[in-house]
Amino acid sequence: MKRNKFWLLGTLILTVTFILSACGNQNSSNSSNKQVLTVATSAEMATLSTTKYSDTTSLEALQNTFEGLYRFNSQNKPVLAGASKVSISSNKKVYTFTLRKNARWSNGDPVTAKDYVFAWRKMVDPTAASPNSQRFESIKNGVAIASGKMASTKLGIKALGTYKLQITLESPISYFSELMTGAPFYPQDEKIVKKYGNQYGTTAKKTVFNGPFVVTNWNGTNLKWNYVKNKKYWDKKAIKLQKVNVQVIKDASTAANLYKTNKLDYAMLTTDYIKQYQKTSGFHSKTIPLIGYMSFNTHRKTTANIHFRKAIAMAFNKESLVKNVLHTGSTLNGIVPKNFAYNTTTGDDYRKDAGNMLTYNLKEAKKQWAEARKELGKRKISIELLTSDTTDSKQIGEYLQSQLETNLPGLSVSLRSIPLKSRLAATTDYDFDIVYGTWQPDYADPVNFISDGGQYHLDDDYNNRNFRNLLNEAATKYATNPTKRWSTLIKAEKQLIKTDAFTAPVYQGGTAYLLKNKVKGLQLSPYGTVLFYRNVSIK
Incomplete structure (x- = not known):
């Protein structure tokens, strides 16, 4: 399986902007304003297929135009959505859902249990090479199927009737409802997917939707599209917004200037613009469980060298990056962020319990660098750092380039900044030495970062037996023992990050x-910066 998370990877996440359209009379008697929002995003959309996405722009489109068994409500708590009720077995491993009989696809087809079965089986089928297949590790037989050891028909999901769906887990998990809000668990209209084959999801016209909005006017490559209220959505009366216009604008300064001149009602700020506008009315800032990271191509001799990787990981000043370049966020010395997951027994933060794993340590970095050059037989080493071409990604890439070349004598770092869609493809195809990206989680548990976290080709290339055994123990043996599970996940993270x-x-x-304040009800996802339009209205 290939892995190129969006998560992971979209470095666009901190640069989304929103432009309010001109006001006008609406047909509705409830408002004198036209319920239309115009949005500028910093990167192009890659796909509308729930089995193929790995970028934030595509994820935002999917989460506003599709719906699974659960969704997040206005308080960012998971509630039933595509299902009207659920029963749970006494061992907490079997969930039986009753689907909504009035749920329809945007073409009028009913949303049935078979649509979930079809989509999920395709997701875990190794021949589909979905970048999100690892999300099904908690579903019965998910790991065996993804590794090619079992047929996808053995996945723990069954259609017990047209509107009755049963899901079986390998072991109980406390975050099941949160997990089910994610895009990989959405259904697909089997008839439409089979009609278009590999072309499904490549354009708006070759996709059907079951969420509050539908995508229109996207041909697969253009930089403008729309989200339009879905007339077939079962809960359409709750949706106030009629339309969202989307345009790709990669220059963050353009968005900031539009807000300043009252042409923007919502603008995400990045890097220097955060500092510039932090005293402006309407400014908000907070730390979120999004991570920035570098992944290495272990198929190349230099980046496969463990001493080289450790030298890179410890040779840049993280405090300076946060303070002088990002102007927001905090340092990160492990793959799991702080203030994200808490021990259900003690209430302690996972990151605090796990401690630091790869810190800025120039002395140790130079020691590892010397070992790397010795093993590689080179005094001078040249590598390429791949980033997307958004403003913040390029600035972070330039900072890393400067720090690494300064602190590791004999190292030459060239930058390649390309559109996100191209960067994702290059990473999937192993066309990189080191890639910089960002990733945001899907549910509040450390395993989401440790077994995924945007780490490219983790399933394919990291085959450490101890790591795999620890993850398996956390998922099975210690699934109902929070203390043991916690310590086991910490050991797994140490193996992955600190040791290797x-x-x-x-x-x-x-x-x-x-x-x-004229834009009401706009939500940011609880785990990042994906926006939910469902509850938006213009006052």
Whole structure:
């Protein structure tokens, strides 16, 4: 399986901006304003297929136009959505859902249990090479199927009737409802997917939707599209917003200037613009469980060298990056961020319990650098750092380039900044030495970062037996023992990050934005900066 998370990876996340359209009379008697929002995002959309996405722009589109068994409500708590009720077995491993009989796809087809079965089986099928297949590890037989040891028909999901769906887990998990809000667990209209084959999800016209909005006017490559209220959505009366216009604008300064001149009602700020606008009315800032990281191509001799990876991971000043470049967020010395997951027994923060794993340590970095050059037989080493072409990604790439070349004598770092869609493809195809990206989680548990976390080709290339055994123990043997499970996950993270430096943590992200009070109900996802339009209205 190939892995190129969006998560992971979209470095666009901190640069989304929103532009309010001109006001006008609406047909509705409830408002004198036209319920239309115009949005500028910093990166292009890659796909509308729930089995293929790995970028934040695509994820935002999916989470506003599709719906699974659960969704987040206005308080960012998971509630039933595509299902009207659920029963849970006494051993907490079997969930039986009753689907809504009035749920429809945007073409009028009913949303049935078979649509979930079809989509999930395709997701775990190794021939589909979905970048999100690892999300099904907690579903019965998910791991065996993804590794090619079992047929996808053995996945723990069954259609017990047209509107009755049963899901069986390998072991009980406390975050099941949160997990089910994620895009990989959405259904697909089997008839439409089979009609378009590999072309499904490549354009708006070759996709159907079951969420509050549908995508229109996206041909697969253009930089403008729309979200339009879905007339077939079962809960359409609750949706106030009629339309969202989306345009890709990669220059963050353009968005900031539009807000300043009252042409923007919501603007996400990045890097220098955070400092510039932090005293502006409507400014908000907070740390979020988003991470920036570097992944290494272990198929190349230099980046496969463990001493080289450790040298890179410890040779840049993280405090300076956060303070002088990002102006938000905090340092990150492990793959799991702080203030994200808490021990259900003690209430302690996971990051505090796990401690630091790869810190800025120039003395140790130079020691590892000397070992790397010795083993590689080179005094001078040249590598390329791949980033997306958004403003913040390029600035972070330039900072890393400067720090690494200064602190590791004999190292030459060239930068390649390309559109996000191209960067994702290059990473999937192993066309990189080191790639910088960002990733945001899907549910509040450390395993989401340790077994995924945007780490490219983790399943394919990191085959450490101890790591795999520890993850398996956490998922099965200690599934109902929070204390043992916690300590086992910490051991797994130490193996992955501290011992093997498979990934280099860079920083924990923050979000900063300007918001005018005429836009009501706009939500940021609880684990990052994906926006939910469902509850938005223009006053």
